Amino acid sequence: MATKVYMEALSPTMEEGRLVTWLKNEGDEVKEGDVLAEVETDKATMELVARGSGVLRKRMVGEGDTSPVGTVIAVIAGADEDVSALTGAAEAKASQGAAGGTQGASVPDASKAGSKEQADVAQATAALAGSEHTEQDQAERGTPAEATPAGAKPTPVPQGGQQSGQAAPAQGASDNGRVKASPLARRMAADAGMQLGGVQGTGPGGRVIRRDVEQAVQAGGAQQQPAAAAEAPQQAEAPKAAAAPSAGGYRDVPLSQMRKTIAKRLTQSIGPVPHFFLTIEVDMGEAVRMRARINERFKDKGVKVSPNDLIIRAVGSALRKHPFVNASWTGESIRFFDGVHIGVAVAVDEGLITPVIRDADRKGVTEIAAEVRELAGRAREKKLKPEEYTGSTFSISNLGMFGIEEFTAVINPPEAAILAVGAINEKVVVVNGEMAVRQRMRVTLSCDHRVIDGATGAAFLQTLQSYLEDPMLMIA
Amino acid sequence: MAVITYREALNQALAEEMERDPDVFLMGEEVGVYNGAYKVSKGLLDRFGEMRVVDTPITELGFTGLGVGAAMTGLRPVIEFMTYNFSLLALDQVVHSAAKLLSMSGGQFKIPITFRGPTGAALQLAAQHSQALEAMYAHFPGMKIVVPGTPADAKGLLKAAIRDDDPVAVFEGEMLYNLKGEVPEDDDFVIPLGVAEVKREGRDVSIITHGKMVHVALQAAAQLEKDGVSAEVLDLRSLRPLDVDAILATVAKTNRVVLVEEGWAFGGITATVAALIQEEAFDHLDAPILRVTQADVPMPYAKGLEKAAKPSVELVVEKVNRVLYR
Numbered sequence: 001m002a003t004k005v006y007m008e009a010l011s012p013t014m015e016e017g018r019l020v021t022w023l024k025n026e027g028d029e030v031k032e033g034d035v036l037a038e039v040e041t042d043k044a045t046m047e048l049v050a051r052g053s054g055v056l057r058k059r060m061v062g063e064g065d066t067s068p069v070g071t072v073i074a075v076i077a078g079a080d081e082d083v084s085a086l087t088g089a090a091e092a093k094a095s096q097g098a099a100g101g102t103q104g105a106s107v108p109d110a111s112k113a114g115s116k117e118q119a120d121v122a123q124a125t126a127a128l129a130g131s132e133h134t135e136q137d138q139a140e141r142g143t144p145a146e147a148t149p150a151g152a153k154p155t156p157v158p159q160g161g162q163q164s165g166q167a168a169p170a171q172g173a174s175d176n177g178r179v180k181a182s183p184l185a186r187r188m189a190a191d192a193g194m195q196l197g198g199v200q201g202t203g204p205g206g207r208v209i210r211r212d213v214e215q216a217v218q219a220g221g222a223q224q225q226p227a228a229a230a231e232a233p234q235q236a237e238a239p240k241a242a243a244a245p246s247a248g249g250y251r252d253v254p255l256s257q258m259r260k261t262i263a264k265r266l267t268q269s270i271g272p273v274p275h276f277f278l279t280i281e282v283d284m285g286e287a288v289r290m291r292a293r294i295n296e297r298f299k300d301k302g303v304k305v306s307p308n309d310l311i312i313r314a315v316g317s318a319l320r321k322h323p324f325v326n327a328s329w330t331g332e333s334i335r336f337f338d339g340v341h342i343g344v345a346v347a348v349d350e351g352l353i354t355p356v357i358r359d360a361d362r363k364g365v366t367e368i369a370a371e372v373r374e375l376a377g378r379a380r381e382k383k384l385k386p387e388e389y390t391g392s393t394f395s396i397s398n399l400g401m402f403g404i405e406e407f408t409a410v411i412n413p414p415e416a417a418i419l420a421v422g423a424i425n426e427k428v429v430v431v432n433g434e435m436a437v438r439q440r441m442r443v444t445l446s447c448d449h450r451v452i453d454g455a456t457g458a459a460f461l462q463t464l465q466s467y468l469e470d471p472m473l474m475i476a
Numbered sequence: 477m478a479v480i481t482y483r484e485a486l487n488q489a490l491a492e493e494m495e496r497d498p499d500v501f502l503m504g505e506e507v508g509v510y511n512g513a514y515k516v517s518k519g520l521l522d523r524f525g526e527m528r529v530v531d532t533p534i535t536e537l538g539f540t541g542l543g544v545g546a547a548m549t550g551l552r553p554v555i556e557f558m559t560y561n562f563s564l565l566a567l568d569q570v571v572h573s574a575a576k577l578l579s580m581s582g583g584q585f586k587i588p589i590t591f592r593g594p595t596g597a598a599l600q601l602a603a604q605h606s607q608a609l610e611a612m613y614a615h616f617p618g619m620k621i622v623v624p625g626t627p628a629d630a631k632g633l634l635k636a637a638i639r640d641d642d643p644v645a646v647f648e649g650e651m652l653y654n655l656k657g658e659v660p661e662d663d664d665f666v667i668p669l670g671v672a673e674v675k676r677e678g679r680d681v682s683i684i685t686h687g688k689m690v691h692v693a694l695q696a697a698a699q700l701e702k703d704g705v706s707a708e709v710l711d712l713r714s715l716r717p718l719d720v721d722a723i724l725a726t727v728a729k730t731n732r733v734v735l736v737e738e739g740w741a742f743g744g745i746t747a748t749v750a751a752l753i754q755e756e757a758f759d760h761l762d763a764p765i766l767r768v769t770q771a772d773v774p775m776p777y778a779k780g781l782e783k784a785a786k787p788s789v790e791l792v793v794e795k796v797n798r799v800l801y802r
Contacts, residue, residue: 184731184762203763203801210731210762 002077002086003052007067009195010039010046017041018066019073024056030076037073046198055079058087069195181208188213249338252330263329263450273329274449277408280461282468284424284439287314290471298366308344308398309369311421311443314467316340316360317474319394322460326393328414329450335414343392343412344372346379353379354412356392396421406442416451419464420444441468477658485627485659486516486592486648489634490554492663494524497552500638503530503539504556504593513558514594514653540566540591544573547589552638557593560609560647574643575618586641592634594650595623596688596738597786603774606782608738610647610687611745614715620644620669621715625690627657629713632667640669649688670717674726678708681796682726684749685736686712689787693736696792707796715745723749724757731762732799736787741769763799768792 007017018040024030035047036056054076061073077083179196181189185208189196192213199216201208255263267274287310294305319326319340328335340361343354355375357368378384394416397409400423409420420443427440443464447457467474480488494500501524506513508521508531521529532539536557543553557563563570570591577585597606614621620642624630630648637644649655659665675690676697683693690711697707710726712719727733733753735746746767753765771785 182762183758184760187759209801 002057002075002081002083003050003054004072004086005036005048005050005074005076006197007039007061007069007071007073008048008197009069010041010048010198014041014069014195014198016066016068019061019063020045021063022059026056026059028056030054030056050076052076054081057081057083060087069197179208180206182210185209185213188217192217250328250335251338252333252335254333259334259450267450273411273413275408275411275446276449276454276457277444277446278454278457278461279406279442279444280458280465282441282443282465283429284441284468287311287468287471288424288439294365303366303369304373305365305369306372307400307424307441308396308421309365309372310471311398311419311468312342312344312357312360312368312372312396313363313365314464314471314474315394315396315419316342316357316363317467318460318464320361321463322456324452324456325417325445325447325460327416327451328393329416329448330414334451337393339393341391341393343389343395343415344376345395345397345409346376348380348382353384353389354392354395355379355384355389358391394418400424400441406444408444409446411446411448416448417457417460418446420446477660479656480627480659481653482624482627482630482648482655482657483514483516483653485631485657486634487518487520488659489631489638490517490520491523493635493638494520494528496663497638499550500552500554501528501530501546502554502556503532503543505532505534505558507531507556512556514650516648516653517556536562536565537569540569541573543589544569544577544587547574547587547643548577548585552588552590554590554592554638557591559605559650560593560595560613561605561607563591563593563609570613570619570643570645571616575616578642579618587643588641589643590634590637590640590646591643592637592646592648594653595647596650597770597775597782598650600777600779600782601775602777606775608647608687608770610645610715611737611739611743611748613645613647614745614748615743618643619716621647622669622713623647623649623687623715624713625649625652625675625687625711627655628659628665629667629673629711631659632665633669633713636666636669639666644669647687652688652691655691667713670714670719672710672712672714672719672722674708674722675711676707676709678706678730680706680730681732681734681799682708682710682730683734683736683792683796684710684712684723684726684746686715686745687738689736689738692787692789692792695789696796699789699793700796705796705800705802712745712749718749718752720752720756723753724760727753727757728760731760733761733765734768734792734795734799735765736768736792737770738787739770740772741767742772744769763801766795766799768795 010017020038020040022037024034024036030036030050030053032050032053034050036050037048038045039048055078056074057077058075059073060075061067061071067073072086075083075086077086179199180201181196182203186196188210189199189208194213194216196208199208199212202212203209284307287307291305291307291310295303319342323336324334326337326340328337339359341356341358342360343356345352345354355372357363357371357375360368363371375384375388379389392412392415395409395412395418397418398421399407400421403423405422405425407420407422409418411418422442422444424439424441426437428435429438429440430436431438443461445457445461490502494502502517502520507517508526508529511518511521517529540555540563543555546553557566574587574589577587595610596608610621610623613619620637620640622633622637622644624633624646630652634646637646676694678697683697685693690709693709697709700707708726708730710722712723733750735749737744737746739745741747744767746769750765750767754761768787768791770787773785776782776785
């Protein structure tokens with residue numbers, strides 16, 4: 001009974017893998033569960049495990065080769081079993097996949113028809129390892145007619161139910177590529193846009209169950225998928241919504257080729273988030289005076305506004321004007337968030353947590369002040385609810401109170417930028433050709449260069465500077 | 477609310493409905509002078525007279541047929557089977573007449589009859605007296621089936637059964653008659669047919685059951701809680717109509733299911749519920765559905781064997797652990 005070895009999706013976002021090292025040679029005995037090879041994914045180097053027993057008859061890719069997820073890369077079979085049909089077909093497929101370029105996961109025969117629509121569907125289905133196996137199997141068993149209905153359908157249906165429904169008969173055809181998973185796990189994985197092949201099952205006989213998918217989601221896309229991991233299945237019902245940050249609305253703008261190239265080149269240079277940093281100095285005199293006035297005016301109400309609260313509000317307003325800075329890189333698109341939700345880094349005993357001030361651009365400074373104080377207090381007591389520290393679209397880190405003048409903060413993925421705020425110090429500056437003492441503050445914006453370019457980030461800082469130097473502009 | 481026994485709750489339901497509606501009458505073996513084999517009809521003869529509390533000979537087929545005829549004329553008979561085991565003698569009247577006459581008469585005859593009596597095993601009454609036959613009754617379209625597990629449910633469901641215009645079979649747990657619980661005194665305390673109840677909230681697994689087994693499930697849940705397992709217990713209460721929404725809701729909540737029934741597995745209530753869950757809630761399941769039922773044998777007389785044949789708390793705990801992959 002021959003088993004095809006596929007390039008598996010070993011991380012939730014993996015599209016292709018590079019075979020780093022083969023750990024078994026052709027002719028070696030292989031037991032189910034043995035490690036066959038080390039594969040470099042988009043995140044790490046992982047072990048590729050055999051899903052069937054026998055002899056490793058054929059290795060179809062060499063060390064260092066990159067294959068799209070779903071490609072057959074080896075065949076395990078009995079010592080004298082005839083596997084020529086399998087290896088031949090699979091090789092043809094592998095080369096076809098490679099010819100398809102970076103995205104072209106091995107495509108079912110439907111794409112040969114040349115129809116753009118069919119090719120798109122085929123590519124989309126290729127993202128789903130399970131269903132793709134089924135289609136490949138059908139194609140390989142010489143029933144191309146069965147592959148066409150899927151190809152003819154204009155919209156791919158990325159869901160587990162159909163997948164499992166199709167996979168069951170195929171499994172009878174001695175295909176060990178089938179992943180054993182509970183119906184719930186299949187659906188959750190489909191909702192999270194994750195392939196089950198790479199998930200290690202801890203249920204009976206290696207069955208993938210809910211906790212495995214939850215763990216995989218947490219490990220793979222922690223920043224992206226808090227909802228899917230933590231919530232009950234009902235919440236996972238709406239596909240995609242589960243995978244999105246709980247930041248509310250957004251729109252995804254597809255990437256241009258130029259943007260893709262920029263992203264790829266920059267990621268190669270500094271990965272995985274290519275940072276760059278912009279610093280500007282702000283005159284905080286007006287802001288400090290305004291803060292004093294607010295505190296004086298609302299003293300009897302117990303309101304106490306810090307410079308940071310003013311900065312949060314100013315950043316909120318500036319983000320509203322500069323949507324690229326209130327955005328996120330998804331890999332296929334740039335996600336522009338409808339809401340401006342600012343994470344405020346708070347140091348706690350074990351590290352750092354960023355409670356979120358939602359709709360910071362629409363809140364009054366005193367409201368922000370009260371909210372920050374309340375959230376930060378509970379953050380230190382570790383009493384924040386998940387929805388209170390997830391779903392931010394931009395973050396601020398302020399070390400001014402420690403006397404730090406200037407620093408760079410590390411972006412909190414999947415956000416595209418973070419603002420590092422330094423201390424407000426009195427400095428001598430030149431104003432209208434004369435020396436003057438002013439209250440100055442340096443802020444540094446760390447940018448994800450895939451989303452934000454230098455000029456974009458600079459323009460944002462300029463707006464922020466104008467808001468802080470003349471707070472009236474925020475409300476005018 | 478008064479704390480009374482399951483037996484007293486049934487008695488209250490009968491008395492209140494007979495008081496409310498002069499068409500309601502009770503008929504069966506020993507229901508009158510002897511006050512009922514299980515004393516459910518205690519005091520009713522004295523109160524309502526022998527026209528409305530009718531002692532019959534040992535003729536199940538006869539008096540059941542008489543009841544169906546009375547229902548066709550517009551009366552609302554309550555037929556007591558001394559136990560449901562003996563109702564098999566009257567099955568032709570139940571299945572061929574009561575269940576079908578509405579349909580076969582094109583709606584000309586309503587059959588507002590209520591069957592009631594104890595079901596299931598007691599202690600060492602052997603194979604012929606220890607059967608939980610509700611699955612068999614539920615098999616026939618045209619019948620409504622309720623299985624109250626608590627005194628309050630006994631009262632509310634029996635009243636609903638008597639008021640319903642279709643034949644309703646009320647299965648009373650033979651070992652529940654002395655069970656005490658709070659029961660509303662309100663004359664109009666009626667529990668609608670077809671509404672299940674979550675008897676205990678939980679997160680990790682749903683134990684779905686009915687009748688006497690509700691208590692086995694609750695004990696199992698209490699034991700599981702000590703191991704950190706939060707089990708939800710859903711009491712179906714009504715087998716026909718079945719509260720599908722409640723079943724699907726609990727499955728969606730916990731993703732894992734153990735079904736418990738006092739009867740046999742083959743063709744049982746749990747078989748039907750399991751089929752329904754996989755049809756309607758397949759994508760919510762994280763583990764196969766497991767069942768706890770009576771062993772697939774006629775109930776043994778020997779005490780130890782009887783105990784071994786009945787669904788037990790231990791068995792429920794074991795199956796719960798299995799669906800949790802523990």
